[in-house]
Amino acid sequence: MRYFVLKVHSRCDLACDHCYVYEHADQSWRTRPRSIALETVRAAGKRIAEHAATHALPGVQVILHGGEPLLLGADRLDAVLAELQATIASVVRLDLRMQTNAVLLSPAICDVLLRHGVRVGVSLDGDRAANDRHRRFANGASSHARVLRGLALLRQPAYRSLYAGILCTVDVAGDPVAVYEALLAEAPPRVDFLLPHATWDRPPPRPGGTATPYADWLGRIHDRWTAGGRPMPIRLFDALSSTVEYRAGGTEAVGLDPADVVVIETDGAWEQADSLKTAYDGAPATGFDVFSHSVDEVAGHAGVAARQNGLAGVCATCRACPVVRRCGGGLFAHRYRSGSGFDNPSVYCADLKALIARIDPSPADVSRAERGQSVDGSGRDPMSDRDMPDRELDAIGSGYGDAAAMARLVESQVPITRVLLSMVGETEAATPAWELLEHVDAVAPEAVAAVLAHPYVRAWAVRYLEQPAHRDTDRGHLACVAAAAAVRAGVSAELALPVRDGLVHLPALGAYAVASPSMETAELSIAEGEFELRAAAEWWPMRWLDAGGQRVPVEDTDPYRDCHEWPVAGRLSTAAAGSWQSLLTAAWQGIHRDAPAHAPAVRAAFRALVPLVTDPGGRLRSATNRDAFGAVAVADPGSGDALALLLVHEVQHVKLGAVLDRYDLVDKDHRELLTVPWRPIKRPAEAVLQGAYAHLAVADVWRARSREADSEAANEAAEHYHRYRDWVTGALDALHRTGALTADGERFTRRMRETVEKWRDDHR
Template sequence: MTDSSIQQVVLKIHSRCNLACDHCYVYEHADQSWRARPTVITEETVRQVAERLAEYAKDRKLDSLCVILHGGEPLLAGAARLRTICAELSRRLSPISALDLRIHTNGVTLRPDHLAVFREFGVKVSISLDGDRAANDRHRLDRRGRSSHDRVLRAIELLRTPQNRHLYSGLLCTVDLANDPVAVHDALTALEPPRIDYLLPHSTWENPPPPGPGDSATPYADWLLKIFDRWEQQGRRIPVRTFDSVLSTLRGGPSLTEALGLAPSDLAVVETDGGIEQADSLKTAYDGAPETGYDVFRHGFEEFAGHPGVLARQRGLDGVSATCRSCPVVKSCGGGLYAHRYSAERGFDNPSVYCADLRALVDGIAERVTERGVAAPVYNAGELHFAQVDLVRTLLARVSESVKGDPAGHEAWRVLARLDADPAAAAHLDRVLAHPFVATSLLRSLRGPQDTSRFMALAAAAAVRAQAPVTLGWEQPGRRLYLPTLGTLTLPEPGHVEVEVTADGHLIRDGRGRRWVPGERPEAWRPLETVAAPGGPPLLVDDADPYRECFAAPVAPPLEASDLAVFRKRLSRTRELLDERRPRWSEGHYAGTVTTIVPLIAGAAPQTGAGHGLGALGVAVDFEPEELLRVLPRIAREARLAALRRTADLHPPGNRAGQLLNEAAGHLGDGEYRAAARVLTELTLLPASELTGTGAVLAAQLWGEWAQRHG
């Protein structure tokens, strides 16, 4: 099931600030609840937060959880209190789930003693900075009216030193139309942040954003597109989350930020008094907008997750206004940030107050990046597979920037780079990277929280397949150590593990020196099974990957041996029927569209999921081979179309051609040839500019399939 658990918690540890930013949503907007909050969170409240989070992580079996220390200004809590908070959170959560600790700060008072705490607990630091001195000081002055710029730069220089560089998470910049966008971007990139976030000023229909200096109807899009052009000139050297998210969704991928896209909200906020609230940005809507009535002393996070306000932000397309649902770019903008939709008349049932800007931004990026030539993957299944693995390599490199500061993560990246440089070993690395849920785990790490243990397991699995001599060690947050494409070892308890690989095999050790040799089939080791069939590659049956829960239907728990045997028998029969009735299936365009079978609960329909790589197919544990054979052509076409969209441009984003391609592929997959001809005819009559070269080739292929079947 697509996971809508709470994955991120903003923990307010200090409710006051040493700056007087006039655009701050906490102090300068409708909600003024900060005035009644305790200035500093108490140790008792921290303990209760940690207890509630531990309960929730255990009940939900969360592999990782991100806690963001926030304010006000969190550094005002002091280094000693920060250490107490981090220690308590780590004590309760680390045995259950990988804890990703972060802090968002203005950086003004960042000192070496703070950084010593952050190094001890691996706390990643994001700093707010609005550009060069002139841009930053337009709003970000201290309470005496003095510039904060030099003090923030000193903080960033501390983060850029070798001992702290791995803690440097990125820069947060609020858009101001009065500033030169290129000058702002150049000032930020000069500080070499791992990532930049450009944030639209918090506004609603009741309190619209500041107008631009000219008469443009979309001044915020114009401002951001100037930065996009500069970013392109720089070779996209530093990730910009807004742009990365739009580019991802235009290719059919997931949103990478709460402010854009249709991904469900996974955020909770805990105030200094222990109150559990919705997203902080709602403070800009009206007084009390984020409130739920819950607190950590009387309620758990499971109750919070069921609050109507939380559920409203997890409904995807059904949760946006009718105007947004009919918009061709809704999958990219997602109706905008929830708070920005508010009006007194209709509540949040509106497009974003930035609607025109978001449409212009998405369209502007789409026009700039649309490749109108013909991409090789449309001709050849092998090329498509190669292109998908290449995309995963890009994700892997992006995630590595976050883990390389950790010695274990750095060693894992060195192992992966060494395997990639060896042609013989690279083929084994490709096999692991092609596993569909590797892409899922990397994408989630980019969105946060970072799953370092998964990154380590990925490197270990690739080394095992390549038989590359290496030893990798890391802290395993749960008892189940899953090695992608290989299997699962159930450990006696969480803690330190080492995977040692030699040319003769591999063994796994824990922190107490206990050893398991998977090749000797110990009871604690459960390998993944495959299903072979004549004329095609084996199918992997994966009922263990913790990232496989990305289907509309719930996944089945790991199958008992007898149930797994029956399931494999049904799959073997399906492959036999496929070879009898479609003997050239594995040689055509749809080869490789199904490589990994995930057992779903009984009665579930066969389905692909969301946010995984090419090849995953969810199938009910009690499926019938004839039924799977019937729907497989449609599923394979959907999978190929989604993979092509991740790889190449088929049409300018948001136009009618995209929907027609979906409909044509679906009708052909279902054997509805008359409907397919009608849709393909409409597609053919569109202006030539509505399809790229790749899209035109795909349309011709669909016509060819129609002629072959219909004729």
């Protein structure tokens, strides 16, 4: 367990009628102490530190909650935070957060929070009309102006680093656009929308009897958000849109990630997620407390364990649903029904399906059968906007890909990296680098997007998230990303950057070669777009190549480029860079001559050239990496024609990797290994599809070259063509025999086969 909600005050100064703590089934707050005792804080801190040490956790997050935590007052709050720092921070990195209504936020309290590095989330339901529909004082008075005053305080330069975001509870009776605009006006680093807690026993209101009012309401916000360039992260949308092999979405509300949060009440009781209070009286209880029970004992509690079982933890109806990996069955509490407990779909099931269909017109898990059905029995097709994704699959499945289809693939990549970056931020939020990056994103999101488009930013984020053993090394690169964004945005900053292998790297800009080999960090000064390293160093700017009228960087310094099958080369000399330009010019001519139908895809998806070490035996070397979209790693092939073939081949892998980010083409539960003629060992189905798709393009190039006037060269090309073509058809036959393909995979491979069949009439 890494996330701990600490209830420091069990009462509240507002009387919100939708509050799950006071207005729903569980009423245990009535018997709790009003405020937490320091002895309880100390015991909780020791349990958390003990757990972190036992499991070698890189960090833990403690969220101060209530009730309303600010009812503690500045002095008492300071004492609680000091106790947590004393018991936890000496053992493991401590990320402190608070969720508040901000009514009592003051400079004195902000000073306390600033001293302890606490990030503050504020509850606000939108404009005054929306907020005051539920969030009023007990006497009925409006809380809106007081909350706005607190938010204004957080936006002041002195306290901006405290500001974590806004939590908004959805109310479909209000105007969604007005709510969105009101939230946007508060310049939050992040917004999260919370479906009002409800169960099958106590279902949410559905005004007018409409089947999916919550999807419709949130969908209108999503439309406005995307039309405005996504000016701020919205956690629910980012989580639902994350189709990166179903990586963690960072929220319990959707997805199948294990629940990793427990609650400590003011009396020291360990409880499950607070949202369970909406199910029945006593639902969150574990019977454990911080004085007598460890975190491991809590983690072993049946109720806590039930929320960590992924797909096995949802009901049979959900397991059979094509979008279960996206919605995850919804929030656990929302599944409750008397008699069957939590073994049900979410009470918001129809809304979640419709929302996924609306915000992501190509959800990977929605089968073709599902597309012909309505989610509400009305006959309305929730997937009516599947036309474009189907055309996209057809265009790219043909082996080619027109400009429109490729543009959609390229556009899908930065949002994926942004989601991964937000997950990194969950563990690094209190660092100067993350705070700078959030500031730049607030004032110049296009600058952040430009840095995130660099292929190896995603590669770094994936390694950071998936390989904790490298975290100590990878952590510092966040500062490099933030600095590069600040330079692009013209934001002034001072930041310490890591020195790795003698280099300080700024993604998509270049690197400093530091003179001192023993230096570990160096200060970078940024002012109005100009930057200077405060160390003896030589600046190596990113060099660019002309690829058919498009600028492509030569990436020969990024520390995360070494993620390919072959070793990467070091910094190129000026002469070597010039040689690559000559090769690329010739290669581009070859692509237009031999593979003109592939030119749009190569132009769109070729985003960086990464030189590899040349093979001692003279064999060609090239590679791509799924997590480095657009980067083609290649050793000097000796000729433009050879480079043209390698680029077309590797861009196929780039394209298919991006397609697999958006669609499931292969059944993830398929385990059978397949025999392929181009490898001596059996391969998983997805690897077979990757090989077949790349070989289809290679066959196409050799098919064109088989028509050359030189009969000897033409005959040799024809042999290559027939071999690669037969490899493709054999692989497609194997994939179809095994039943490994999803409905989208069937569609995609049918287009591949249609392309190959058109070649059958060739005279060679």
